[in-house]
Amino acid sequence: MSNSAATKTAITPRRDEDFPEWYQQVIRAAELAEPSDVRGCMVIRPWGYGIWENMQRQLDAMFRATGHRNAYFPLFIPLSYFAKEAEHVEGFAKECAVVTHTRLEVDADGKMKPASALTEPLVVRPTSETIIGATYAKWVQSYRDLPILINQWANVVRWEMRPRLFLRTTEFLWQEGHTVHETEAEARTETRLILDLYERFVRDYLAIPVFTGAKSESEKFPGAVETLTLEAMVQDRKAIQAGTSHFLGQNFARASGIQFQNREGKQEFGWTTSWGMTTRLVGTLVMMHGDDDGLVLPPRIAPTHIVILPIIPKEDTRVRILETCDALALQLRGKQFGDSPIEVEVDRRDLGGGVKNWEWIKKGVPIRVEIGPRDLEKDAVTVSRRDQPIKSKESMSIQEFAAQAQEMLMSIQKNLYDRARKFQEENMRVIESKKEFYDFFTPKNPAKPEIHGGFALAHWNGSREIEEQIKNDLKVTIRAILLDDSSEPGQCVFTGEPSGRRVIWAKSY
RNA sequence: CGGGCUGUGGCUCAGCUUGGUAGAGCGCCUGGUUCGGGACCAGGAGGCCGUGGGUUCAAAUCCCACCAGCCCGACCA
Structure with missing residues (x-):
């Protein structure tokens, strides 16, 4: 970092x-958000929620376009439902919130106390496979009832020991798709279709390049036959999962009794999938594109694309400047960006100096436009792009800017993606030996670890023991077994045994 | 859930060792000068010092219990 001491960044550290x-x-x-008084839960503020709403809108359209429909299932799951799939239970048991009582009563000390115990405790959904499965079991009789292609937008609760805003909170928001198919092939195709849909979404909207692949046995979703994943590399070079798509085989169908009479007249269990993306993506966005002056938002997901800042040093120009700002805003709002109008805000708040400007920098709004008396004289605007150095500004005529706005947003979008892609490539390493592997993932200063490591592509003998070993030694795990794998067979870097392919290793969130 | 640390205006913290009735910076409000890179000056509001008990003439300060949070370990989207 060539920052001189005089260069003050908006974010410390x-x-x-x-x-x-x-x-x-x-x-x-x-x-974006703040911690709440409820441990592990956060308040998502309008700017953060606006980002989530944009994600929802886009994903929802993509689900619809691929034949999925939304529905809603209960927040509470009877304990008995939950206990049906053994691996699944084991995977989630430790983080379940359980409702045991229904009423509050005032006790002798004047304190509110839970009063009547439920005969059967209810689990607050950590995910909905079981309750949706129980419902599907009623819906499915015949192969003619298939496929079922349903998505749900919901909150879920997983009682986490170590919450971090957006990345790991006790309650979070997500979408969960749950489908049932007639054949294994169809279900596998669905799993893959969604993975591709997710990849397109994060690439085109969030400007996030990812690797897609399968999870190893030890990393996959509890109860799944196969878990597909999207792995992104954020700026501390750790991996973060951006979404998952599971092929559940007949495991959950068997547990829930989803059976149908097939074309040969025989009873058969359905083939199910589930897939999800969460508010964690907001955190991913922060770590992916943010810089030392705050958030940097890809235009296609930003709640506001352009903010117009009136500069009013002398009262006599106030009216004309505000009129000019409003006129430009109106003009811009009439233009399309992607599949919706350009979102413009004129910030007329009575705040002095650069304060307003810095607020928008920190919020990561893609384009800031200043209009002051000097601009007025030239019929011009002063334009700053969030993907460029903070102090850089460009003066251009109002009409020129209005004509170029969409293109400029597009260019910022592309620039952010390219930047992220370059970073990912630079920190991706093909590794051939155990020593090289350990060196790659060991910080030079263990007391205060610097940003180090990245994604390692290394051969692996496929054993769980090695995964355990590496996890214990380095906190590094297999993030993905690549789907479009082009690597040559070789030797496991840890054991020298034959290996069919390289897998991606990294530290992760 | 185990180990360590910390609870004092909205935020970050000082004061606690050596008890004597609460402070700073930031933020907030008002007025003025400012405003094109995070402004300045003046004035002001805001705290039963995490909760409960104990010791004492007197507790933010000492003692006990509880609660909450942070950091480190096992789990996770």
């Missing part, structure tokens, strides 16, 4: 000083 703390500060400074 910088990314290279303390990445986790930087992350928290960006979320606060950008007003």
Whole structure:
């Protein structure tokens, strides 16, 4: 970092000083969310929720376009439902919130106390496979009832020991798709279709490049036959899962009794899938594109694309400047960006100096436009792009800007993606030996680890023991077994045994 | 759930060792000068010091219990 001491960044500490703390500060400074009084739960503020709403809108359209429909299932799951799939139970048991009582009563000390115990406790859904499965069991009789292609937008609760805003909270928001198919092939195709849909979504909207692949046995979803994943590399070079798509085989159908009479007249269990993306994506966005001055939003997901900042040093120009701002806003709103109108805000708040400007920088709004008396004289605007250095500005005529706005947004979008892609490539390493592997993932300063490592492509003998070993030694795990794998067979870097392919290893969130 | 640390205006913290009735910076409000890169000056509001009990003439300060949070370990989208 060639930052002179005089260059003040909006966020303290910088990314290279303390990445986790930087992350928290960006979320606060950008007003995305804040911790709540309820442990592990957060308040998502309008700017953060606006990003989530845009994600929802886009994903929802994509689900619809592929034949899926939304529905809603209960928040509470009877304990008995939940206990049906053994692996599944084991996977989630430790993080379940359980409702045991229904009523509050005032006790002798004047305190509210739960009063009447439920005969059967209810689990607050950590995911809905079981309750949706129980419902599907009623719906499915014949192969003619298939496929069932349903998505649900919901909140879920997983009682986490170590919450972090967006990345790991006790309650979070997500979508969960649950489908049933007649054949294994169809279900596998669905699993893959959604993975591809997710990949397109994060690439085109969030400007996030990912690797797609399968999870190893030890990393896959409890109860799944196969878990497909999207793995992104954020700026501390760790991996973060951006979404998952599971092929559940007949495991859940068997547990829930989803059976149908097939074309030969025989009873058969359905083939199911489930898949999800969560509010964690907001956190991913922060770590992917944010810089030392705050959030940087890809235009296609930003709640506001362009903010217009009136500069009013002398009262006599106030009216004309505001009129000019409003006229430009109106003109811009009439233009399309992607599949919706350009979102423009004129910030007329009575705040002095650069304060307003910095607020929008920290919020990551893609384009800031200043209009002051000097611009007025030239019929011009002063334009700043969030993907460019903070101090850089460009003066251009109002009409020129209006004509170029869409293109400029597009260019920012592309630039962010290219930047992320380049970073990912630079920190991806083909590794041939155990020593090289350990060196790659060992910080030079263990007391205060610098940002190090990245994604390692290394041969692996397929054994769980090796995974365990590496996880214990380095906190590194297999993130993905690549689907479009082009690697040559070789030797496991840990044991020298034959290996069919390289897999991606990394530290992860 | 185990180990360590911390609870004082909205935020970050000082004061606690050596008890004597609460402070700073930031933020907030008002007025003025400012405003094109995070402004300045002046004035002001805001705290039963995490909760409960104990010791004492007197507790933010000492003692006990509880609660909450943070950090480190096992789990996770």
